[in-house]
Amino acid sequence: MLNIKDLHVKLEEEDKQILKGVNLEVKAGKVHAIMGPNGSGKSTLSYVLSGRDGYEVTGGSAHLGEDDLLEMEPEERAAAGLFLAFQYPVEIPGVGNMTFLRTSVNAQRKARGEEEMSAADFLKEVRARAKDLKIDADMLKRPVNVGFSGGEKKRNEILQMAMLQPKMCILDETDSGLDVDAMKLVSEGVNALRDAGRGFLVITHYQRLLDHIKPDVVHIMADGRIVKTGGPELALEVENNGYADILSEVA
Amino acid sequence: MDNVVDDVMVKEGVDQETVDAVREVGGAYKYGWETEIEMEYAPKGLNTDIVKLISDKNEEPEWMLEWRLAAYERWLQKKEPKWAMVDYPEIDFQDQYYYARPKSMEVKPKSLDEVDPKLLETYAKLGIPLKEQMLLAGVEGAEETTGAPRKVAVDAVFDSVSVGTTFKDELAKAGVIFCSISEAIKDHPELVKKYLGSVVPVSDNYYATLNSAVFSDGSFVYVPPGVRCPMELSTYFRINAENTGQFERTLIIADKGSYVSYLEGCTAPQRDIAQLHAAVVEIIIEEDAEVKYSTVQNWYPGDENGKGGIYNFVTKRADCRGDRAKVMWTQVETGSAVTWKYPSCILRGDDSQGEFYSIAIANNMQQADTGTKMIHLGKNTKSRIVSKGISAGKAQNTYRGLVSMHPKAKSSRNYTQCDSLLIGDKCGAHTVPYIEVKNNSSRVEHEATTSKVDDDQMFYCRSRGMDEEEAVALVVNGFCKDVLQALPMEFAMEAQQLVAISLEGSVG
Ligand SMILES: Nc1ncnc2c1ncn2[C@@H]1O[C@H](COP(=O)(O)OP(=O)(O)O)[C@@H](O)[C@H]1O
Ligand SMILES: [Mg+2]
Numbered sequence: 096m097l098n099i100k101d102l103h104v105k106l107e108e109e110d111k112q113i114l115k116g117v118n119l120e121v122k123a124g125k126v127h128a129i130m131g132p133n134g135s136g137k138s139t140l141s142y143v144l145s146g147r148d149g150y151e152v153t154g155g156s157a158h159l160g161e162d163d164l165l166e167m168e169p170e171e172r173a174a175a176g177l178f179l180a181f182q183y184p185v186e187i188p189g190v191g192n193m194t195f196l197r198t199s200v201n202a203q204r205k206a207r208g209e210e211e212m213s214a215a216d217f218l219k220e221v222r223a224r225a226k227d228l229k230i231d232a233d234m235l236k237r238p239v240n241v242g243f244s245g246g247e248k249k250r251n252e253i254l255q256m257a258m259l260q261p262k263m264c265i266l267d268e269t270d271s272g273l274d275v276d277a278m279k280l281v282s283e284g285v286n287a288l289r290d291a292g293r294g295f296l297v298i299t300h301y302q303r304l305l306d307h308i309k310p311d312v313v314h315i316m317a318d319g320r321i322v323k324t325g326g327p328e329l330a331l332e333v334e335n336n337g338y339a340d341i342l343s344e345v346a
Numbered sequence: 347m348d349n350v351v352d353d354v355m356v357k358e359g360v361d362q363e364t365v366d367a368v369r370e371v372g373g374a375y376k377y378g379w380e381t382e383i384e385m386e387y388a389p390k391g392l393n394t395d396i397v398k399l400i401s402d403k404n405e406e407p408e409w410m411l412e413w414r415l416a417a418y419e420r421w422l423q424k425k426e427p428k429w430a431m432v433d434y435p436e437i438d439f440q441d442q443y444y445y446a447r448p449k450s451m452e453v454k455p456k457s458l459d460e461v462d463p464k465l466l467e468t469y470a471k472l473g474i475p476l477k478e479q480m481l482l483a484g485v486e487g488a489e490e491t492t493g494a495p496r497k498v499a500v501d502a503v504f505d506s507v508s509v510g511t512t513f514k515d516e517l518a519k520a521g522v523i524f525c526s527i528s529e530a531i532k533d534h535p536e537l538v539k540k541y542l543g544s545v546v547p548v549s550d551n552y553y554a555t556l557n558s559a560v561f562s563d564g565s566f567v568y569v570p571p572g573v574r575c576p577m578e579l580s581t582y583f584r585i586n587a588e589n590t591g592q593f594e595r596t597l598i599i600a601d602k603g604s605y606v607s608y609l610e611g612c613t614a615p616q617r618d619i620a621q622l623h624a625a626v627v628e629i630i631i632e633e634d635a636e637v638k639y640s641t642v643q644n645w646y647p648g649d650e651n652g653k654g655g656i657y658n659f660v661t662k663r664a665d666c667r668g669d670r671a672k673v674m675w676t677q678v679e680t681g682s683a684v685t686w687k688y689p690s691c692i693l694r695g696d697d698s699q700g701e702f703y704s705i706a707i708a709n710n711m712q713q714a715d716t717g718t719k720m721i722h723l724g725k726n727t728k729s730r731i732v733s734k735g736i737s738a739g740k741a742q743n744t745y746r747g748l749v750s751m752h753p754k755a756k757s758s759r760n761y762t763q764c765d766s767l768l769i770g771d772k773c774g775a776h777t778v779p780y781i782e783v784k785n786n787s788s789r790v791e792h793e794a795t796t797s798k799v800d801d802d803q804m805f806y807c808r809s810r811g812m813d814e815e816e817a818v819a820l821v822v823n824g825f826c827k828d829v830l831q832a833l834p835m836e837f838a839m840e841a842q843q844l845v846a847i848s849l850e851g852s853v854g
Contacts, residue, residue, distance in 0.1 A: 187807075
């Protein structure tokens with residue numbers, strides 16, 4: 096599903112290499128976790144995959160199925176089924192959350208040549224999904240992320256993901272800033288979307304989230320590379336011993 | 347101009363008229379068509395004979411003609427103001443018509459049934475049917491729609507004359523007078539004499555003086571003491587004739603403890619030659635009365651090279667004469683090649699309040715110099731200014747505001763928030779706030795920000811599947827939403843659409 100080969104990325108504005116040859120393959124139906132110290136390039140990887148400005152790809156490739164992601168506009172990547180749950184969701188004053196969702200859903204449908212979702216179907220769908228995430232009607236009407244608490248913002252990202260039904264979901268530190276209850280809601284939301292046709296890349300610092308969302312594969316990223324790959328036990332090792340051991344081991 | 351936009355999202359629960367209205371505004375400038383109709387013109391140019399002719403056409407009493415002639419004499423002595431940040435070729439005041447009326451209006455129709463069907467069609471096509479029917483309002487998604495049918499009375503002004511006014515009888519039953527100003531001069535001379543020119547004096551400024559001499563029609567509203575106007579009132583101004591200036595005059599009087607909400611809309615055909623529009627609006631608000639005045643201004647803005655369009659020089663002022671009087675101006679300015687307009691509030695009564703909400707969108711070569719004046723004269727007076735200027739293409743957008751606290755305006759407050767949004771790097775935004783505080787118990791807060799459409803917001807929207815154009819429209823729409831929400835619903839629907847449309851293709 097997601098295929099990243101020897102991906103090299105530097106900042107556009109300064110001469111700073113951030114990703115130094117990332118190799119990663121996520122198969123449909125699998126959940127991969129990426130852990131790693133701050134500043135190792137995890138968010139950069141998620142941004143480059145979804146097409147944010149400010150980065151220059153100096154080598155390698157990234158494909159979603161047959162699609163060459165790096166050749167596509169951000170909205171084309173979204174329509175092709177890529178979704179990023181932001182580490183820091185953006186506030187859009189004056190734009191109702193519901194309006195934003197409907198515009199997104201229909202923009203993707205239009206891009207794929209599908210029919211737009213009717214207002215009634217959309218409403219039914221969004222209400223059901225919102226209920227699961229304990230997002231109330233008021234939060235659906237309020238402007239996108241404006242005045243939302245940290246937990247509300249993250250739940251709102253999961254709501255978007257649930258509505259957009261992407262093929263490949265990237266979650267960037269969706270667990271940070273969440274209390275135990277919110278963490279449960281978010282994990283349940285993610286687990287509900289697990290399916291044989293869908294891949295996940297879950298970026299996190301903590302084993303905690305991985306207790307709820309059981310990963311198939313765990314990667315450790317350091318200094319712009321994936322330095323170690325293993326099963327769920329690798330996350331436990333990080334939890335118990337930190338990154339130091341792993342990093343010295345691969346150095 | 348027959349490109350129908352089919353990607354307009356039609357929400358359930360919105361009636362067909364509203365859907366059609368949205369389609370109508372979906373193209374570039376959707377109101378640019380003209381009505382083929384036989385017209386009658388005054389000779390070109392301006393002199394005392396023309397002033398007399400206008401007065402004569404309106405069958406005015408002698409005092410009105412004298413008032414006009416005095417204004418004309420004053421105008422001859424005045425100079426065109428040059429302080430605004432607008433740049434346009436010299437206007438030749440002798441090279442245009444000051445009066446144009448459809449032939450079929452020579453004998454004023456007694457009722458709407460007698461109005462020339464071509465004129466009725468014109469308004470229907472504009473989305474403003476001149477029928478006495480309920481309008482269904484729907485702005486946002488279906489779940490947010492109030493859906494309650496509402497009555498909106500319409501005075502339809504076509505070039506120099508009022509074509510007709512709906513719901514007149516029903517309003518009369520409530521004691522509300524709603525008619526064209528030309529009728530008011532004949533039928534309610536005592537009210538007109540008392541109030542006309544009492545807020546905007548004849549010699550106020552160049553364009554107001556010109557208007558006082560040559561205004562041909564407009565709307566008149568009187569709401570008697572204690573009456574809450576049973577429906578919204580509106581005037582739709584349509585310029586159709588070529589080389590013709592439109593000079594309308596609106597007079598609204600809200601007597602003690604009354605309330606009225608009034609809305610105006612304006613459009614014009616697409617032409618290569620610029621046309622002049624110089625209006626005066628006067629509002630008198632007595633003790634405990636409240637007036638909401640909203641404008642959705644969508645005059646033809648000219649083409650992308652700045653050819654043609656309406657030069658819009660407008661003087662609008664509300665006088666809160668009584669204690670606790672309240673006025674709220676809301677304007678959505680998307681049209682006109684040049685806009686020169688400062689709807690203002692004189693807060694004379696103690697505890698009176700003035701509010702001004704403005705969204706001015708300038709695209710291509712448009713120039714807008716707009717803002718407000720809040721003149722605090724009474725104690726404990728409050729004013730609020732929220733202005734959002736959006737510039738795209740090569741447009742220039744200036745906010746010009748004055749907040750003045752006079753010595754007797756003790757413990758008064760003003761809050762001003764001005765935002766400018768630049769889309770692209772060839773346009774400009776300017777903020778010119780003047781503040782005078784002549785007592786030490788009043789407070790003025792000013793906050794001005796200028797920002798480009800935020801990159802993070804753009805990326806967030808695009809990562810959810812919206813293309814660049816859609817994302818800009820959505821973000822900018824949001825930016826304007828709070829102001830639009832203050833508008834009466836029927837036009838707000840249109841206004842939201844206008845916001846998105848005016849910005850088409852302007853990214854980058
Ligand atoms: N736009 C940027 N400008 C400057 N430095 C950046 C930018 N984006 C990323 N970086 C730098 O790149 C490195 C990786 O950052 P990031 O991808 O956010 O790491 P992580 O998500 O793993 O904490 C850090 O050193 C960070 O400071
Ligand atoms: Mg990060």
